[in-house]
Amino acid sequence: MRDEAGNHFTLVSQAPALNGFDVILLRQEPPFDIAYITSTHLLERIHPRTLVVNDPASVRNAPEKMFVLNFPQLMPPTLISRDLDEINSFRAEHGAVVISRCTAMAARRYSA
Numbered sequence: 001m002r003d004e005a006g007n008h009f010t011l012v013s014q015a016p017a018l019n020g021f022d023v024i025l026l027r028q029e030p031p032f033d034i035a036y037i038t039s040t041h042l043l044e045r046i047h048p049r050t051l052v053v054n055d056p057a058s059v060r061n062a063p064e065k066m067f068v069l070n071f072p073q074l075m076p077p078t079l080i081s082r083d084l085d086e087i088n089s090f091r092a093e094h095g096a097v098v099i100s101r102c103t104a105m106a107a108r109r110y111s112a
Contacts, residue, residue, distance in 0.1 A: 019046045026054040032063055 001009045018024065026043055028036070040056035047056075068075060079090040091097050 018042065019050050021050050023051045023053060026052055026056055026059055028059055028063065 024043060024046075026040070037060060040060040043052045043056040046052065069078065069080075072078070077090075077094050079087065081087055081090075087099075
């Protein structure tokens with residue numbers, strides 16, 4: 001990448017070693033899988049020789065779908081659970097709900 005009007009980047013068939021870059025921008029891109037987690041560990045090892053924008057440990061430890069649970073005052077009542085009885089109880093208490101599948105989650109309840 002370069003700061004040159006109309007010529008901001010060059011595509012290459014094989015990327016150079018990560019520590020050959022001046023700056024790397026880390027962005028969470030689905031899927032959030034073991035390869036992604038491994039890449040955050042690798043990027044932690046090249047800093048500070050290479051500036052890694054968006055701290056890899058922070059990105060890894062704060063996935064956007066879970067991070068919002070740190071702000072219950074800004075969210076509607078929310079339940080994260082595998083327990084069907086708990087889900088049905090939450091549904092009975094709050095009426096219409098949106099159900100999303102979360103994998104590998106421990107049963108935990110968060111509510112506003």
